[in-house]
Every structure is written in structure tokens, then in C-alpha cells.
Amino acid sequence: MLLGAGTGLLFLTTKLSWLTPVLLGVLFSQLPNTPSKGVFVRVFWFAVGFFTLHLWWLPASLGALFGPISYLLFALMVPILAGMWAFTAALTRLLYGGNVLLALPFSWVVMEHLRSLGVFQFTWGTLGYLWVGSPVAQVADVGGVYLLSLLGMLLACFLAQLPRISPVLFFTLPLLGAAVVAGLAPTSTPPGALKAALVQGSIPPEQKARGRQQDELSTYLSLSQGVPDDALVVWPETASPVALDEKRKAELLHINPRWLVGAPRWDGDRSFNSVTGLSASGSAAYDKRILVPFGERFPLQDQLPEMYRWVFSSMGLPELRGVTPGTVQTPLEVGGVRYGTYICYESTFPDLTRQLVKKGAQVLVNVSNDSWFGQGLGARQHFLMGTVRAIETRRYLLRAGNDGITAVVGPEGETLTSLPRGVRGVLLGKYTPMDGETLYVKYGNWVVGLSWLVLLALLAHRSPWQTSPKDRLKSHPQG
Known part of the structure; x- marks a missing residue:
């Protein structure tokens, strides 16, 4: 031991x-x-x-x-x-x-x-x-x-x-x-040619746990003001506390022409943890497919309801229900670039990013909320595991986290630029869309x-x- x-x-x-x-x-x-x-x-x-x-x-x-x-x-x-x-x-x-x-x-x-x-x-x-x-x-x-x-x-x-x-x-x-x-x-990795603005709102997890507030959206809107018009703006997982209706989409497009926004999505009574790609040509969403066990989904909840009620009450929580897993795995096209977007926990599953690249993703984008990990080693471990996805696919990786680690990672897994954890700010970085398939992408x-x-x-x-x-x-x- x-x-x-x-x-x-x-x-x-x-x-x-x-x-x-x-x-x-x-x-x-x-x-x-x-x-x-x-x-x-x-x-x-x-x-x-x-x-x-x-x-x-x-x-x-x-x-x-x-x-x-x-x-x-x-x-x-x-x-x-x-x-x-x-x-x-x-x-x-x-x-x-x-x-x-x-x-x-x-x-x-x-x-x-x-x-x-x-x-x-x-x-x-x-x-x-x-x-x-x-x-x-x-x-x-x-x-x-x-x-x-x-x-x-x-x-x-x-x-x-x-x-x-x-x-x-x-x-x-x-x-x-x-x-x-x-x-x-x-190697012959091309230098960054396009700009990205990765927004780190650093909303305390206690605040999110007490109930989503309009202040969260105001924080991210305020941070996104003044971002260069030629930069892709990326908000982390569930940065917006509300779904993006047409009015909110128009508000975002008034600020900047290109977005990837972490926000919930609803289809009837089903909720999804989603990222919406938004530009003047339209919008599309990616719904998280691999959900965190006991966080976003609760295995055997219907078979063990009493056990779950006891656990939730012991943690001071109401009886929770999981979100719905997504079923479509396609890159989001924003401004003519295809972004392989995935959410938080999914960054530790190599086959998911491989499939996105197989379907044409030119850049990897990982939005996350690691504030639940506190200031321990969990967020660092999560980030380092995710950098291997850039190596496997030889793609630039844009990573936006609620309180970090927010960074631009090169195709060799190297951190090109990053923000300190726990601060509110915008990370401006450069990246280049890349094509082609590695042996891993081809053969899995x-x-x-x-x-x-x-x-x-x-x-x-x-x-x-x-x-x-x-x-x-x-x-x-x-x-």
C-alpha cells in the first residue's frame, strides 16, 4: 500500500x-x-x-x-x-x-x-x-x-x-x-494564424449549487465586451445559466460575429449539457454524450430510488435527475472553420475526439467547469490528460474553463498560453485549423x-x- x-x-x-x-x-x-x-x-x-x-x-x-x-x-x-x-x-x-x-x-x-x-x-x-x-x-x-x-x-x-x-x-x-x-x-507545426478569446468567468461552485443566477450571464457578457471582432469567443461549460433563445443569440452577435457558448439546451422536458456554435450564417449545438457518473447521470437510479434519496438528503441536496446524453457527434462549423467541440469529462475519452476529427474537425475545443475540483490536483490532472487528445489528432486545442485551466494547447500537447486558475479574465491566443489524419485517427x-x-x-x-x-x-x- x-x-x-x-x-x-x-x-x-x-x-x-x-x-x-x-x-x-x-x-x-x-x-x-x-x-x-x-x-x-x-x-x-x-x-x-x-x-x-x-x-x-x-x-x-x-x-x-x-x-x-x-x-x-x-x-x-x-x-x-x-x-x-x-x-x-x-x-x-x-x-x-x-x-x-x-x-x-x-x-x-x-x-x-x-x-x-x-x-x-x-x-x-x-x-x-x-x-x-x-x-x-x-x-x-x-x-x-x-x-x-x-x-x-x-x-x-x-x-x-x-x-x-x-x-x-x-x-x-x-x-x-x-x-x-x-x-x-x-516537426513542422504551422504557427497560429487565427485568434481565439477564451473567457474565464470564475463563478464560485457554491453559487452555482445554490441556483443559477442572471449575474453569471452578466459576468460573461461583461468580460466579452471589447474582444477583437476577428476572434472566436469561447465560453466554458454551462457559462450561461439559461438556454440561448433567438433574442440572446442576437445580443451575442451584436458583440462579436463568432461564438462557441456553453449553455443548457431544452427539448420538451429533456435537458442537455450543450455548446452552441453561433455566427451570422446560423447556429448549431453539440450535446454532451459522455456524462459524469453520479454527477450528470445516476446509474440504476430507477432501481435504487431509496438509496439515492438518502445520499442526496445527506449531501443537503434535493432529489436530482440526470441530464439527457446527446446522440449526434458532429463538428460545429463557425465562420468556415470546423470545431470538434466536447465538454469537460469527455476530454478523457480519446475515441470521442478521434471521431470528431474523422468527421472533419480542424480544431479541438474543450469547454469545462473544474471549479468543483477546488484548488487541488484534480483540475491539473484533468488538463494534462486532455492535452494528449491534441497529440493523438495533431490539432490545436482551445480549452475554456470556468475557473481554469484555460489554455491554448499546440498539436504536440504543449501549452502555448494559459490563464492562472481562479481569476476572471479573457485569454487571447492563436491557433491554426489543420487537416489530415494521424495513424491513430485512421485506425483507432x-x-x-x-x-x-x-x-x-x-x-x-x-x-x-x-x-x-x-x-x-x-x-x-x-x-
Whole structure:
């Protein structure tokens, strides 16, 4: 658990994040000689330490708003996440015996992909993000964040066998070397040509929780006055407390000719978390498709109504209902440029931005409201994960947050300019629409498919020599 806690402290937000494979190597070093049950226990407690420290900002920030129930829910969440890691390692040990360290990198990639699907989809702790800020991260345009995870796990499993050098795993070093060389190669990214005005209103989350106010809209309108006419104005997630009717659209167009506005949208009694693209040629909306579990949607609420009522009342909230997920995933065209727009939590799901670029998006735009995270590490983690979307697609990324992180990110994942968190202001930055498709955009999560194939091939060719020495001794005690 202490080893996991140390890894959780280093992972993603520090310059020592690259040490993650070393610490995992220590954890994995005994797996070939440990029975499956022991592997589960060993990895479970490591993961408990990891997720407790890596996600501690979650109860710490929400606890200030909603009280002790936030810590109780966190205490339930951590064992579930830890169990996913432990089950993956234990099942790999059971199926592949002493060859567990060869199979584990591929089963880990499969687990991470499955964790991004379904009702409880949650992507924090994806190991590929350990490479953020390093040259290795640049190969995300080849295979996405799952390729980065595979490289990290291959290195961890390679280190776990030292000082014995495994011929099978020795290809890890050439792969990493090639990734570093590719990441250090000079690029030809075009400099920014168009202007964007990213508005950061810094509305306190307590104010939003008490009920939306007209003052919020007035704040954003005031900040947007004086923005150059040739700049695209971007408001963050739910910046407007009200839907944009024709009168409000006309008011915005009187201020500036091009907008991307975070605002709610209603269709009858259904509400959507939306972004509206607005120009003189018309308007269109993108509705958030991937909703935050237990924030924007409440899994099994109809089946467990009493439990939810108790949780809501314990947090001092009325009985909430989730917003409706969107179904259309198309870029918003504003002023002749196609913007792949997505909202907050969606920035951690690589396939969503990939699909937007496949459909013609020339610029990525992420609007968010991370003020719920407080001043802890959550907003920083969220931002860093999102920068990998720029690398995967080789697009400029415009990010507007209610209280930050508001920034312009280049196609190599580098932060070109940003605003400090918690201040009200407008960030003026430059970007360039880009075309073309990276290998990741063309072929998607091929690393996940490859991992399934490798696992099936290893399982089909498993033979007695792949069991551990301890297992062979149990089978042949006289040997």
C-alpha cells in the first residue's frame, strides 16, 4: 500500500511521473512466483494506496461542498477501482502461469479500455498518461493513449525481471528507444494564424449549487465586451445559466460575429449539457454524450430510488435527475472553420475526439467547469490528460474553463498560453485549423485489438514450461 501511495503521489502531475514503471516493476517482481490469490491481494493493496493518493482531491474538494458523505462515497469507490487492477493481474497469473509478465502488459491495456466503457466508465489512473511531458508521449498519434500504456507496462514488466534479462521482453528497449527518437524528431507545426478569446468567468461552485443566477450571464457578457471582432469567443461549460433563445443569440452577435457558448439546451422536458456554435450564417449545438457518473447521470437510479434519496438528503441536496446524453457527434462549423467541440469529462475519452476529427474537425475545443475540483490536483490532472487528445489528432486545442485551466494547447500537447486558475479574465491566443489524419485517427484503438490477439495467441500456445518454478515443483515434487 505504501508503494502504491508513493506511485499515486508521483503519477501524472509531477516531473517524476516517469518513475511509475520502476515502482510497478517492484510490485510485479514477485508475480511469477506468487499464486493467483496472492497476486490479487498484492496488487489490490498497491492499487488502494495508488488511487487513495491519486484521487484524494476528489473527497477533499467535494467534502467542502457536500459534507462527510463525500468521504464515504470515496471509501466505496477506491476498492472498486483497486479491484479492477487486482482482478486483471490475478486472472493473468491464473491463465498464463509463470509467463504472467509477458501477458500482463496486454491484459492491462484491455482492462483500461473496458474501464472506459459501460455504466461506470472512469478513466483516471490510465497508465499511459505517465509519459505526459516526455518525448514518448508524441507516439500517441500512432496508437493513442493505449499505446503509451502498453509501453509503460512493457517497461515495468521488463524491470520486474532484472537482473535476469528475458529474451522475450528484450524488445521493450528498442520500442521505447524508437518512441524517444520519434518524439525528439523536428516537426513542422504551422504557427497560429487565427485568434481565439477564451473567457474565464470564475463563478464560485457554491453559487452555482445554490441556483443559477442572471449575474453569471452578466459576468460573461461583461468580460466579452471589447474582444477583437476577428476572434472566436469561447465560453466554458454551462457559462450561461439559461438556454440561448433567438433574442440572446442576437445580443451575442451584436458583440462579436463568432461564438462557441456553453449553455443548457431544452427539448420538451429533456435537458442537455450543450455548446452552441453561433455566427451570422446560423447556429448549431453539440450535446454532451459522455456524462459524469453520479454527477450528470445516476446509474440504476430507477432501481435504487431509496438509496439515492438518502445520499442526496445527506449531501443537503434535493432529489436530482440526470441530464439527457446527446446522440449526434458532429463538428460545429463557425465562420468556415470546423470545431470538434466536447465538454469537460469527455476530454478523457480519446475515441470521442478521434471521431470528431474523422468527421472533419480542424480544431479541438474543450469547454469545462473544474471549479468543483477546488484548488487541488484534480483540475491539473484533468488538463494534462486532455492535452494528449491534441497529440493523438495533431490539432490545436482551445480549452475554456470556468475557473481554469484555460489554455491554448499546440498539436504536440504543449501549452502555448494559459490563464492562472481562479481569476476572471479573457485569454487571447492563436491557433491554426489543420487537416489530415494521424495513424491513430485512421485506425483507432488498434492497440486494444492487438492486445486481444496477443493474449489469445499466448493462451493457445501455453505449455508446461510457462509455469513458474514453484508451480512446477508442486506438480513434480520428486523432481
